[in-house]
Amino acid sequence: MKDHERLPEVLINIGLLTDEQIRKGIKEHKGLGERISQVLVRLGFISQENLDPKLLAQFGVFPVKVEEEVVPREVLEKIPQEIINTHRILPIKMEGRTLTVITDQPYNLLALENFSAVIGMGLDGLWVEQKVFERIYSRYYGGAIPSLKQKQGIGDRGQGTKARTLEAAGGSASEEGPIIQIVNLIIEEAVKTRASDIHVEPQEGKLRIRYRIDGVLHEVPSPPQRLQGSILSRLKLMGGMNIAEKRLPQDGRIKTEVLGRELDLRVSSLPALYGESIVMRILDKSVFFLGIKDLGFLPDQQKLFEQLIAIPTGIFLVTGPTGSGKTTTLYAALSLLNKTDRKLITVEDPVEYQISGINQVQVKPQIHLTFSAALRSMLRQSPDVIMVGEIRDAETAGIAIQSALTGHLILSTLHTNDAPGAVTRLIDMGIKPYLVASTLQGILAQRLIRTVCPSCKTSYSPTKDELKVLEEVPGTGQYSIGKGCDQCGRTGFRGRIGIYELFRMQEPIRQLIFKRASTAQIRAKARELGMKTLREDGLAKVKLGWTTVEEIFRVAQAED
Numbered sequence: 330m331k332d333h334e335r336l337p338e339v340l341i342n343i344g345l346l347t348d349e350q351i352r353k354g355i356k357e358h359k360g361l362g363e364r365i366s367q368v369l370v371r372l373g374f375i376s377q378e379n380l381d382p383k384l385l386a387q388f389g390v391f392p393v394k395v396e397e398e399v400v401p402r403e404v405l406e407k408i409p410q411e412i413i414n415t416h417r418i419l420p421i422k423m424e425g426r427t428l429t430v431i432t433d434q435p436y437n438l439l440a441l442e443n444f445s446a447v448i449g450m451g452l453d454g455l456w457v458e459q460k461v462f463e464r465i466y467s468r469y470y471g472g473a474i475p476s477l478k479q480k481q482g483i484g485d486r487g488q489g490t491k492a493r494t495l496e497a498a499g500g501s502a503s504e505e506g507p508i509i510q511i512v513n514l515i516i517e518e519a520v521k522t523r524a525s526d527i528h529v530e531p532q533e534g535k536l537r538i539r540y541r542i543d544g545v546l547h548e549v550p551s552p553p554q555r556l557q558g559s560i561l562s563r564l565k566l567m568g569g570m571n572i573a574e575k576r577l578p579q580d581g582r583i584k585t586e587v588l589g590r591e592l593d594l595r596v597s598s599l600p601a602l603y604g605e606s607i608v609m610r611i612l613d614k615s616v617f618f619l620g621i622k623d624l625g626f627l628p629d630q631q632k633l634f635e636q637l638i639a640i641p642t643g644i645f646l647v648t649g650p651t652g653s654g655k656t657t658t659l660y661a662a663l664s665l666l667n668k669t670d671r672k673l674i675t676v677e678d679p680v681e682y683q684i685s686g687i688n689q690v691q692v693k694p695q696i697h698l699t700f701s702a703a704l705r706s707m708l709r710q711s712p713d714v715i716m717v718g719e720i721r722d723a724e725t726a727g728i729a730i731q732s733a734l735t736g737h738l739i740l741s742t743l744h745t746n747d748a749p750g751a752v753t754r755l756i757d758m759g760i761k762p763y764l765v766a767s768t769l770q771g772i773l774a775q776r777l778i779r780t781v782c783p784s785c786k787t788s789y790s791p792t793k794d795e796l797k798v799l800e801e802v803p804g805t806g807q808y809s810i811g812k813g814c815d816q817c818g819r820t821g822f823r824g825r826i827g828i829y830e831l832f833r834m835q836e837p838i839r840q841l842i843f844k845r846a847s848t849a850q851i852r853a854k855a856r857e858l859g860m861k862t863l864r865e866d867g868l869a870k871v872k873l874g875w876t877t878v879e880e881i882f883r884v885a886q887a888e889d
Contacts, residue, residue: 350374369436392458395421395431397465404428405469408448409559411508414474418444418454419466427451433462449558508559511552512567516594516609518549520587522818525611525652527594529564531557531604542818543779543825544652557604564607568596576600583609595679612681621661624654625826627869630861633831634773638662638740641713643770644733646720648745654777654827655742656681659716662740663687666714674710676703677718692718701725708732717741723758730760733768747863748774748832749852752842766834766842774830776863776884778876779822785814786874795878802865806872826875828867828885832860 346354346369354369369375404423408430413419418437422429428450432438438454445452466474515538519527524540531537538551552560565572568581583594593612598605621631638645645662647655660682667673667686678692678700688710690703700717701724707715719742720726729739745751751772755765789810791799799806811821832855841851856862861869867881 346374392433392435392456392461395455395457395461397461398422400465400469406555407450409508409556410470412444412448412559413466413470416444417462417474419462421465423450427453429453429455431455431457431462431465433457433459508556508563511556512560512563516585516592517587519609519611520590520592520613522547523823527609527611529561529607529609531561531601531606533603536560543820543822544777545779545820547818561598561605561607564596564609565598565605568594570596570598575605593681619657619661621665624658624661625870625875626829627866630829630831630866633833634662634771635665637771637831637833638666638738640770641738642733642736644729644739644741644768645770646741646743646751646772648743648748648751648772648774649776650744650746652777653775654825655775656718658773658775658827659740659742660684663714663716666738671713672711673714673716674707674712675716675718676700676707677716688712699725701728704728704732708735708737712737714738714740719743720755720758723760726755726758726760730764730768734764745774747848747852748772748830748860749855750774750848751832752851753848756842756845762842762845766839769834771834772832774832774863775827777825778828778867778870778880778884779820780824780826780875781809781877782811782814782817782821782823784816784823785812785821786810787812788874791878798878799868799871802868802872804869804872807874808871808877809874810877822876822880826870828863828870828881830861830863830866833858 350369350372354372354374357368357372398421400421404420407423407428408418408420416432416437417434418430418432420428420430428448430441430444430452432454433456435456437444438456441452441454463474515527515529519540522540522542524542525544526541528539528541528546529536530539534554536551536554536557537548539546539548541547562572565579565581567583568579570579570581578600579598581596581598583592583596585592585594590613595610595612597608597610599608600606621635626634647658649655663673663675663684667684669686672688673686674688674690676690676692680689680691683689690698690707692698692700692703700719700721704715704717704725705728715732715737717725717729717739720729729741733739743751743754745754749772751774752765752769755769756762786809789808791806791808811817811823813819813821817823835858837858838851838854841854863885864881867876867885868878870876871878871881
């Protein structure tokens with residue numbers, strides 16, 4: 330039996346620890362927060378005096394002797410120096426997928442399984458004398474190993490959530506190791522460039538980092554692939570995820586402050602061919618809240634939108650794909666409706682931003698608090714306005730319809746390509762056509778387009794092909810394009826606004842719905858009654874100099 334396999338048995342036999350304490354200690358240790366010895370002391374299972382290896386020697390547990398052969402550089406690189414310095418484990422040999430490591434901290438051997446999960450290899454641990462460990466360390470890294478003083482807080486969870494802060498996860502800037510610095514830099518650069526998402530994607534031969542800026546992905550310089558395992562584990566650790574689980578998707582959350590701004594990062598990991606793909610969605614609380622006037626409505630659209638959400642009963646839907654700004658539009662509507670004489674309740678998954686004066690409910694499927702269950706209970710709260718994050722199924726749609734019929738205003742989202750398509754989608758869910766026709770007040774389909782950078786904005790003359798397209802909407806234009814500058818990252822675009830297709834329920838359309846007309850028929854009638862399509866709205870904004878024809882083609886050409 331190897332020394333690290335005997336260690337738990339010896340600790341139990343000499344009365345230092347029980348089976349349960351061993352299990353709790355290893356469970357509490359999860360990840361790279363503290364040495365296992367520190368965990369055992371913090372939990373009160375052993376005293377600092379019992380950490381002396383001389384005590385174990387009294388019971389026949391001794392350090393082993395190792396042959397001090399040359400350790401190849403590729404073996405040393407299997408464990409980042411930050412982990413070597415912090416946890417005093419040093420690789421000396423590799424055979425297949427098993428790495429032999431030495432340590433002068435015998436209690437580290439209890440936690441080899443956790444180290445193995447982080448490093449991604451099987452570990453065989455050897456306990457050596459301190460002088461032997463430090464001599465081998467000095468040979469390859471020069472000088473003495475840093476103090477055993479540990480960073481604090483890496484294992485602290487955010488209150489009531491799987492959230493961690495950069496500070497809690499990594500300590501002060503002077504204490505940050507290379508991996509912590511790299512991860513912090515990735516997040517800080519994303520914030521500087523106004524990215525909405527960070528994509529960390531293991532590829533064959535490299536680790537790719539991409540930022541989604543104004544809806545478009547841009548690849549940025551990436552760390553060496555050899556740091557892939559440590560970076561992915563660090564991100565999962567910060568997000569409160571299980572770093573040992575690499576076979577299943579996971580979700581987490583990081584709360585932090587970067588560059589003086591409070592951020593909430595939603596983290597998603599997905600097992601892929603070359604490692605786990607991690608995406609972090611950045612929710613910047615300092616810039617989120619937009620008023621109706623900031624969404625990019627044309628004057629006539631904004632007036633109609635405000636009229637529709639002011640109707641005290643019925644359903645108003647916002648449709649579009651993921652990332653099209655539906656939630657932002659709904660929050661802007663709620664802000665407009667949020668008056669002291671109204672009771673507003675939302676049910677969301679997740680609650681992305683807290684709004685003063687509104688009762689917000691977080692969906693929790695694990696305890697059967699679903700959209701439909703929450704919506705059913707909300708009706709007993711006597712609300713005036715209810716916002717449902719998304720109508721996902723027939724049950725939620727049915728309760729929303731009944732709520733609208735009993736005198737409530739329901740705001741929600743639905744995944745359809747255009748506004749008229751939401752009508753047939755509800756009918757396909759099993760809602761009777763007469764209920765859809767009598768409760769729907771309006772539907773807003775939307776997409777987000779990039780706007781011309783104001784710092785490098787310049788006038789330009791459209792090509793003949795572009796002018797032909799622009800003839801689809803009336804009026805003359807003042808066309809602009811961005812030349813590219815430091816402010817916009819040489820793209821010519823900075824910021825985004827919406828393009829909209831605002832569908833208002835009218836009597837001729839209700840008659841078509843009663844007859845179960847197709848989406849195409851409903852769409853044709855809506856256009857006849859004055860509805861502008863996404864493309865038409867976009868081209869009108871090209872003529873105002875807000876964006877370009879190319880950008881409209883990128884986003885809305887398929888909707889023609």
